[in-house]
Amino acid sequence: MTNHLTTSVIRYIAVVGILVLIPLKPFAQDKQEAKMDSLELIINQTKSEDKLIELFSAQIVLAEQMGDSPKVAEVELRLAKVSSYDGIEMQQYAKSALNYYRTAKDTSNMIEATYQMAYSKQLQNDYDSAIFFAKNVVTLGEESRDTVSIIKGRLMLSSVHNHLAQFPKSLEELNQSKVLAESTPDNKSVIMDILNRESFIYYTLGEYDKSAEKINQIIEILKPEGDARRLNIWLNNLASVYSLCNCVSFERRKEVLKESIGYAKQANFTYGEAFAYKHLSDTYRDAGELDSTRHYLEEIEVLLPEINKPDFTGLVSVAQGFYWRHNGNREKAAYYYKIAHDIWQEIGRQDEQKEMALNLSDFYSYKEDFKKAYQYLYTYVSLKDSLYNADNVKKIKELELSYDFRQKQITDSLRNQEKLLQSEYETTLQKRSKLMILLVGIGVLIIACVIYYSFIKQRKLAGLLRVKSDQVEIELKQKELLLTEIHHRVKNNFQILSSLLELQAKGVDDQATKDRISEGKSRVKSMALIHSQLYDNEGLTIHLAEYLKNLINEIQKSFEGQTSEINMDIDAEYTLDIDNMVPLGLIANELVTNSFKYGTNAGGQLRLHVSLHQEGEYNVITFKDNGPGVPSSFDVKTAKSTGIWLISRLALQLHGHYEYEYNEGAIFKIYFTQSEFVNY
Known part of the structure; x- marks a missing residue:
């Protein structure tokens, strides 16, 4: 609302200036056009997104001063394309451009503006609106027989359905897009993009054989071009999928990876070569050929200093650890597990660090170094607990941010309406010269104000009720999450206490002491059973008969x-x-x-x-x-x-x-x- 008011003021001033300075119009207009051309030159040389937004905004102001509506719409559409962020600014500019192009019946630019509207709605997670605008893109493309636009619209629909986990619909849109793309010239990049999306969806669904089929089609498209680097990457991807699907033989996996290594050497792509060696060592390990597994792990060790990628070093260290543990060398396995654990900790990959902590805890328990075993066990439990709650904490933050944003929207809207009412009131007073008209105007304004403020009051009350309801719902969800978290932590604490008693018993030779520890462990289990039944009942009471039945069954074991x-x-x-x-x-x-x-x-x-x-x-x-x-x-x-x-x-x-x-x-x-x- 503020932007439109500012635009109106600027246009009013521009009109007054034109009427007063008619003789200077040609000179002023030439100067503005020269400034517009200068801005365009700067834009063509600018890559910073923030700087582009600033320059486009300056062009819009200048075009409005010149009264050049087509130019305003053109720049607004360009501005929409660089205003990603949360999608709100993109929507504002795309909507303004779309309104102009609809009036001008400019179908080509209508399609572009409508596509940006769909994209902005997707960024805002408003998927219903995103589908609405994407379907409009398809309709406009069909009406104008613009195959490229139809494909763009369908790819957007596929993307939205993918976000909603509606994978069959997403695949249907991709299939229709591919049929259209195959009938257009210079279609390789589009078809590869479609195949890539299909492969990812099938991978997500766990249909690895179909995912591999799409990747094979991408490789066949790339081979005539001879791009060795991209071929290496896609062959490595194919090997990754083959390792999950169990749909090809070990020999086929080896064949793919040796071809990948050849392309990596041809492109002098060390990282791609090392990744292929990693897959190859995994393949030989799965096939039980340990000598070959060791050979390719050594090949990777030679390349690691040149690659210098901590995450890849971590993956290789995990593979080394698994190899040596499989060979019965626990010491060497633990050495590599420790390297991987420290790398995952440094780069913040908690899920992988958790697994290495568990392996190290098992190793030190085997070595009867119970202090270190406990330290790594504690790390494992803490990371497991942290990862368990990460998604729930994220959801609460999203609720809080959504609530704050909507509150700001309501406040800004009320302020803008108040400013607009005040502006209309002042304008009415200036245009009325006769007392009767002034009195009538004041009377009408008073009545309007009473009705308006009555409406605003009711709206505020409704808004407050809605906000309070939302707050109660959020607080209830937070308390439910907190209660779940407390139960989860209590359960973990019982598990840790039981594990500690078990570790303590292993380090004791005296049978009487072992019996005492066993009695303590039994008492811990009885309390844990109470907690488990309390959590399952979701109440504050426990059925005695059910508890005693479970307790007796546990003791009988x-x-x-x-x-x-x-x-x-x-x-x-x-x-x-x-x-x-x-x-x-x-x-x-x-x-x-x-x-x-x-x-x-x-x-x-x-x-x-x-x-x-x-x-x-x-x-x-x-x-x-x-x-x-x-x-x-x-x-x-x-x-x-x-x-x-x-x-x-x-x-x-x-x-x-x-x-x-x-x-x-x-x-x-x-x-x-x-x-x-x-x-x-």
């Missing part, structure tokens, strides 16, 4: 070969909150584990019965097995064992106590009170 009969008399709908479930889960872990260890009859079969009932103000959960029970000389009330002490302390934490008796087997009763908040 540790006692392979032991037969058991488990009976449970607990209401399936009975729930506990997490504050009660953690101590009760630890108690259950101790008692069930002891039952599997000691609570069996002479035949070696365990019969375990777990029940829940109520006695007065207490809920009572009973664990009974068919074993010999606690020795008569063992006083459970005064015993100092870790298990009994833990059960005693945890029962107190549940605001209750425990009791033990023997009646054809050991019986433990845990008295506890239910949380007052569990039903809310």
Whole structure:
């Protein structure tokens, strides 16, 4: 709105100047045309996009001063083509040019302006509008029998459908474009572009045989031209696809790569040659020919100093590491893994660094260097966690940016409307000389203002409601993401703690200490099981019967070969909150584990019965097995064992106590009170 107001003022001043200075018109016009020509010369020598935008803008102002509308439209279209950024400026210039060319019925330039509109909408992720304008390009091209324009429009439609993951539609547009391109002269570059797009789509879909077919067609087009460098690149691409599709023999892969190496040497393209060696070493490794694998890895090592590309060095180091590990040389494999890990860390490729960290953690665990094993394990978990959240954080940022941008648009629009209303009011006052007309004008203006501000008020209220609704939705998504993140981190922490206990056990020879560590690990698993069930239920309560069933199954896995009969008399709908479930889960872990260890009859079969009932103000959960029970000389009330002490302390934490008796087997009763908040 501001731009149009400024343009109107400039045009008004220009008209006044023309009326006053008619005798000077020829001289002034010659001077302006000379300035326009000078700007054009500078534009032809300028490559900076920012500088071009500045120069084109100056041309528009000058053309408007000259009253040269065709020139204004021409420069606006040129300006649209260099105003990429977020697509908003491109849309403004393309729309202005399109409006002029529609009026002038200039079909050729209408097509160009419409194409830029489609492109600007695609950059703004407004795909429905992008499809609308791209279809207009196709329609205009068909009406004017302009095959090139039809192809451009269909390629734009293909690109938009590709962004929307509508791959069948994208391929359909590419196929129609190819049919048209084959009937036009000098079509090699267009057909290669179409084949390249088709190959990428099939690659994305995992249809590697079809992707390879398109690349082969590109290579056949390139061969008569003899461009050795491009042939090397496309043959390397073909080899990459062949390595995934398992649709050709190893001999065919080797043949392609040896041809690629020949072209690389012909073009003196060291990097392309080394990349072909890399693919060739992978091919021989896949074929199980390790001597040849080593030979081509050594060929790459010779070329690496000349190439000096850290990312390629990283890829080669990974290949070296895999080779030496396959050969049983863990030390040398770890040496190359460390090189690759440091390169990925330096250039910020976290996914690849994560894999190398896991390999190094395994190596140092094998070497019993548990400190370094833990360090690399921690790096692996941290990177995995970071990559897991990267997409979600990006989505939140996009929501925030979208919200800020729309708020700015609303504010600017209101300001512009207020300025326009004020300008119209002042103009009306200047043109009215009679009192009656002035009074009528003021009356009309007052009524208009009342209606306008009433409308604005309603619009603001609606806008505020919409903004508040958007804010609530964004905050809800953020909280959901945060809750997911917390569950994810807790799960990772349990995994790390369990892994640390496992590593600690490997470094200990004393069996009693190992048993203690194993007990600690079992307790960690019982708490992790609570967290897992809490996360799956998406609530704050846990079904006791389901938890005990899962816990008993986990403990039973540790006692392979032991037969058991488990009976449970607990209401399936009975729930506990997490504050009660953690101590009760630890108690259950101790008692069930002891039952599997000691609570069996002479035949070696365990019969375990777990029940829940109520006695007065207490809920009572009973664990009974068919074993010999606690020795008569063992006083459970005064015993100092870790298990009994833990059960005693945890029962107190549940605001209750425990009791033990023997009646054809050991019986433990845990008295506890239910949380007052569990039903809310």
